[in-house]
Amino acid sequence: MTLYLIRRLFQALLVMLAMSLIVFIGVYGIGDPVEILISPDADQAERARAVAALGLDLPLWQQYGVFLVRALQGDLGRSFVYNVPALQLILQRMPATLELAVGATVLAIVVGLPLGLYAGLKPDSIGGRSIMAGSILGFSLPSFWVGLMLIMVFAVQLGWLPSTGRGTTVEILGSRWSFLTRDGLAHMIMPAMNLALFKISLVIRLTRAGVREAMLMDYVKFARAKGLTNSRVIFVHVFKNILIPVVTVTGLEFGSTIAFSVVTESIFAWPGMGKLIIDSINVLDRPVIVAYLMMIVFMFIIINLVVDLTYTILDPRVRLESKAI
Amino acid sequence: MNTLEVQGLRTHFHTRAGVVKAVDDVSFSIAKGQVLGLVGESGSGKTVTGFSLIGLVDPPGRIVEGSIKFQGRELVGMPEEEMRQLRGNRIAMVFQDPMMTLNPVLRIDTQMIETVQAHDNSSREVARQRSRDALGMVGIPSPDERLMSYPHQFSGGMRQRVAIAIALLHRPDLIIADEPTTALDVTIQGQILAEVQKLAATTGTSLLWITHDLSVVAGLADDIAVMYAGRIVEQGDVGEVLDAPLHPYTSGLLGSVPSRNARGVPLRQIPGMTPSLLSLPKGCTFRARCFQAGEDCLQEPPMDEALPGRFVRCVRPLRATVPTA
Numbered sequence: 001m002t003l004y005l006i007r008r009l010f011q012a013l014l015v016m017l018a019m020s021l022i023v024f025i026g027v028y029g030i031g032d033p034v035e036i037l038i039s040p041d042a043d044q045a046e047r048a049r050a051v052a053a054l055g056l057d058l059p060l061w062q063q064y065g066v067f068l069v070r071a072l073q074g075d076l077g078r079s080f081v082y083n084v085p086a087l088q089l090i091l092q093r094m095p096a097t098l099e100l101a102v103g104a105t106v107l108a109i110v111v112g113l114p115l116g117l118y119a120g121l122k123p124d125s126i127g128g129r130s131i132m133a134g135s136i137l138g139f140s141l142p143s144f145w146v147g148l149m150l151i152m153v154f155a156v157q158l159g160w161l162p163s164t165g166r167g168t169t170v171e172i173l174g175s176r177w178s179f180l181t182r183d184g185l186a187h188m189i190m191p192a193m194n195l196a197l198f199k200i201s202l203v204i205r206l207t208r209a210g211v212r213e214a215m216l217m218d219y220v221k222f223a224r225a226k227g228l229t230n231s232r233v234i235f236v237h238v239f240k241n242i243l244i245p246v247v248t249v250t251g252l253e254f255g256s257t258i259a260f261s262v263v264t265e266s267i268f269a270w271p272g273m274g275k276l277i278i279d280s281i282n283v284l285d286r287p288v289i290v291a292y293l294m295m296i297v298f299m300f301i302i303i304n305l306v307v308d309l310t311y312t313i314l315d316p317r318v319r320l321e322s323k324a325i
Numbered sequence: 326m327n328t329l330e331v332q333g334l335r336t337h338f339h340t341r342a343g344v345v346k347a348v349d350d351v352s353f354s355i356a357k358g359q360v361l362g363l364v365g366e367s368g369s370g371k372t373v374t375g376f377s378l379i380g381l382v383d384p385p386g387r388i389v390e391g392s393i394k395f396q397g398r399e400l401v402g403m404p405e406e407e408m409r410q411l412r413g414n415r416i417a418m419v420f421q422d423p424m425m426t427l428n429p430v431l432r433i434d435t436q437m438i439e440t441v442q443a444h445d446n447s448s449r450e451v452a453r454q455r456s457r458d459a460l461g462m463v464g465i466p467s468p469d470e471r472l473m474s475y476p477h478q479f480s481g482g483m484r485q486r487v488a489i490a491i492a493l494l495h496r497p498d499l500i501i502a503d504e505p506t507t508a509l510d511v512t513i514q515g516q517i518l519a520e521v522q523k524l525a526a527t528t529g530t531s532l533l534w535i536t537h538d539l540s541v542v543a544g545l546a547d548d549i550a551v552m553y554a555g556r557i558v559e560q561g562d563v564g565e566v567l568d569a570p571l572h573p574y575t576s577g578l579l580g581s582v583p584s585r586n587a588r589g590v591p592l593r594q595i596p597g598m599t600p601s602l603l604s605l606p607k608g609c610t611f612r613a614r615c616f617q618a619g620e621d622c623l624q625e626p627p628m629d630e631a632l633p634g635r636f637v638r639c640v641r642p643l644r645a646t647v648p649t650a
């Protein structure tokens with residue numbers, strides 16, 4: 001197990017290194033931040049001084065070298081715009097994105113699992129069919145459109161929910177959280193729902209497919225033959241088996257949710273990392289963009305690891321193999 | 326009173342392609358402590374017969390006609406909750422494929438204890454004790470450790486023993502054993518057979534032993550019922566039927582068993598194939614493969630007591646002419 005973890009961490013480092021190179025070259029290949037950052041009426045000397053101060057006069061490979069050395073010391077560069085460490089900027093915004101993503105994931109499971117279960121147990125009923133039709137909508141409606149419709153209906157027409165910002169927040173451990181106040185929670189509902197829609201559909205489909213498959217298995221029939229009640233068969237025998245794919249996929253999806261919360265955050269003016277990255281791209285704030293992308297890669301690696309470990313808890317067959325390593 | 330009495334049972338599957346008459350007018354009975362061997366080719370309806378008895382026929386199949394009396398109680402049309410209380414308790418079933426019958430993600434103790442607790446309110450400790458005893462009874466070494474294992478840590482033979490142990494937990498009055506030893510190698514098969522025989526003798530449990538292995542039936546059963554295309558074609562005392570079969574199909578089955586033939590003599594095969602249950606020929610369903618079929622076989626043959634205690638569904642029974650042995 002320890003050996004397994006060490007190997008995974010080593011792999012993670014390699015992935016981070018490769019990603020840093022790709023991200024660095026990619027970001028530095030596009031646009032020239034000097035045009036945006038320095039006022040057009042600055043003279044040549046001022047310009048040169050600014051360029052040198054930002055380290056933009058060095059050749060690409062040297063810039064990358066400097067970046068890498070600093071990154072290893074935990075310094076991902078300073079924002080051109082705010083003149084604070086990029087990492088700090090991102091970490092400040094992270095709680096907002098995290099709570100949104102967690103909220104969306106919880107919604108996806110709380111809503112998706114029961115609906116999927118129902119649709120799997122009664123695939124031919126009206127309810128089951130409607131759930132499946134709904135999940136197709138959830139998959140295919142564009143996220144920004146749904147977001148706008150939510151605002152139109154619940155904020156503009158009905159006036160039930162606020163449509164922008166995080167509302168009142170509480171500070172815990174140096175970060176601000178919305179989900180602990182009534183007002184904050186009210187602000188969270190729509191963006192979280194917007195972000196969750198795709199995931200709910202995904203969980204519904206996975207659950208339904210898993211249930212339908214499991215119901216045909218001999219072990220379910222045998223559980224019945226043992227005289228177990230229907231609810232025990234479904235909630236223990238079937239459920240434990242479908243949990244494996246559902247946990248895997250929602251876990252892996254968690255990374256994408258964070259990465260793609262950009263749209264939702266922009267629509268609901270949610271001050272998270274997604275909003276930050278869009279703003280940074282607009283002004284070509286390279287260090288922030290690079291730091292953000294590195295953070296996302298790091299997060300994906302961590303999530304993958306956690307999912308793998310959870311998987312071994314849920315599926316005894318995998319556990320044995322990892323023991324053998 | 327017989328433990329089990331089945332009268333005119335018909336279980337049909339209403340599929341898109343038509344009605345599959347998997348079990349069609351089947352009648353038999355098993356006295357207390359007796360073993361009935363149910364034999365027949367693959368697809369003849371043995372498993373469906375077994376599932377009909379415990380009310381676990383999967384849709385689109387259902388019992389369309391007939392009566393199943395268990396200790397005098399009618400099972401056909403019995404409310405689900407009453408049926409559940411019988412299943413795994415008074416009537417237990419062991420499935421055909423030991424690799425598929427245990428839930429892969431639940432520990433053996435979970436799967437056994439839940440069976441105990443489904444039918445009485447024993448404490449977990451008592452239930453565990455009983456599970457351990459049952460494992461010991463079917464010859465599983467160090468049952469305490471084995472209780473903590475998962476199914477994938479067992480071989481096929483061991484899994485089938487676990488399944489048999491589960492069937493024995495409530496000392497049922499009837500065990501339906503669906504080819505429980507077919508997937509196992511010969512030595513283990515012998516051990517399990519001996520144990521089951523001992524059990525039936527000591528506890529007065531009646532057994533419906535489904536198999537297509539005639540040598541198993543010869544050693545284990547009191548009576549035999551031969552099934553062909555959803556019907557019982559011959560029934561009687563196991564020794565008498567195997568020594569002097571009356572139905573050409575039974576005789577054909579016997580002729581294709583290697584051990585009953587002299588060395589060097591080619592095995593006799595039954596020509597042709599089992600007819601499709603979707604479109605059974607009129608009259609005797611074995612007619613097309615029968616070496617002595619004639620005009621009168623176009624009539625539906627009735628079940629007939631050709632000799633005392635010997636029932637056969639054939640208008641031209643073989644009488645005393647024994648082709649082999």
Ligand SMILES: Nc1ncnc2c1ncn2[C@@H]1O[C@H](COP(=O)(O)OP(=O)(O)OP(=O)(O)O)[C@@H](O)[C@H]1O
Nearest residue numbers: 338345347366367368369370371372373374383602
């Ligand atoms: N769910 C189902 N839908 C349609 N037909 C079915 C279904 N289950 C079983 N049948 C049909 O019922 C018939 C009898 O099947 P059954 O499993 O009882 O055979 P069997 O005698 O147990 O054979 P084997 O020795 O291979 O186990 C088969 O022809 C099969 O096609």
Ligand SMILES: [Mg+2]
Nearest residue numbers: 371372421503
């Ligand atoms: Mg079968």
